[in-house]
Amino acid sequence: MTGSSASVIALAVLLVTGLALELAARRGRHVPTAGEALGAAMRTTAGRATVLLAWAWLGVHFLAR
Amino acid sequence: MGEHAPVVSSQRIRRFAFLVPALACVASVVAFGELSIGALVAVAGTGVLVTLVGLRGRAGAAAPRVGRRALPWAAWLGAAVSWELVALFDGDVPTVSDLADPVLAHPPARGAATVGWLVAGAWLLARPSSRPAGS
Numbered sequence: 001m002t003g004s005s006a007s008v009i010a011l012a013v014l015l016v017t018g019l020a021l022e023l024a025a026r027r028g029r030h031v032p033t034a035g036e037a038l039g040a041a042m043r044t045t046a047g048r049a050t051v052l053l054a055w056a057w058l059g060v061h062f063l064a065r
Numbered sequence: 066m067g068e069h070a071p072v073v074s075s076q077r078i079r080r081f082a083f084l085v086p087a088l089a090c091v092a093s094v095v096a097f098g099e100l101s102i103g104a105l106v107a108v109a110g111t112g113v114l115v116t117l118v119g120l121r122g123r124a125g126a127a128a129p130r131v132g133r134r135a136l137p138w139a140a141w142l143g144a145a146v147s148w149e150l151v152a153l154f155d156g157d158v159p160t161v162s163d164l165a166d167p168v169l170a171h172p173p174a175r176g177a178a179t180v181g182w183l184v185a186g187a188w189l190l191a192r193p194s195s196r197p198a199g200s
Contacts, residue, residue, distance in 0.1 A: 003157035032131040037138040039192045042125025052119045056112030059182045064108035
């Protein structure tokens with residue numbers, strides 16, 4: 001297996017797992033939605049700064065480098 | 066209607082205040098293209114602006130607690146970050162950005178991705194900063 005296919009498979013597994021978690025949350029299972037989890041992470045100043053800076057870094061990394 | 070007018074007006078002003086730099090950011094990213102100082106200034110400037118507005122407005126301070134129920138998401142995030150670190154230090158394994166670069170090289174895709182990034186930023190700023198009255 002090449003490194004490229006390994007990476008694509010790993011990312012596909014992450015994507016499917018994330019979608020499964022979101023689906024479970026929306027069906028009322030004992031898991032919050034991604035939005036609820038992210039919102040909860042922003043309750044504290046440190047968490048808020050981390051989430052906002054991570055968002056800003058993603059933009060610079062993917063769109064402006 | 067009269068008593069709601071100032072609220073509606075305030076919401077419109079807020080939306081307009083976000084829309085103007087957002088449109089300028091998308092236009093700059095599409096026009097200047099990848100690896101350009103113009104796109105870097107536009108994206109980094111918008112990122113800093115949204116981060117400061119979010120910190121100043123305490124976005125998310127009143128979001129509901131989720132406690133340990135969020136552990137599956139924490140594990141998911143840990144797995145994603147771990148894989149990125151493996152890819153970063155292993156020259157043969159491409160990172161997410163290596164895989165995304167060929168797609169984002171096209172201006173329409175880059176513009177659409179910028180709009181998606183800005184929508185995510187607006188969503189983060191819209192997290193509740195104070196509890197609604199009566200709750």
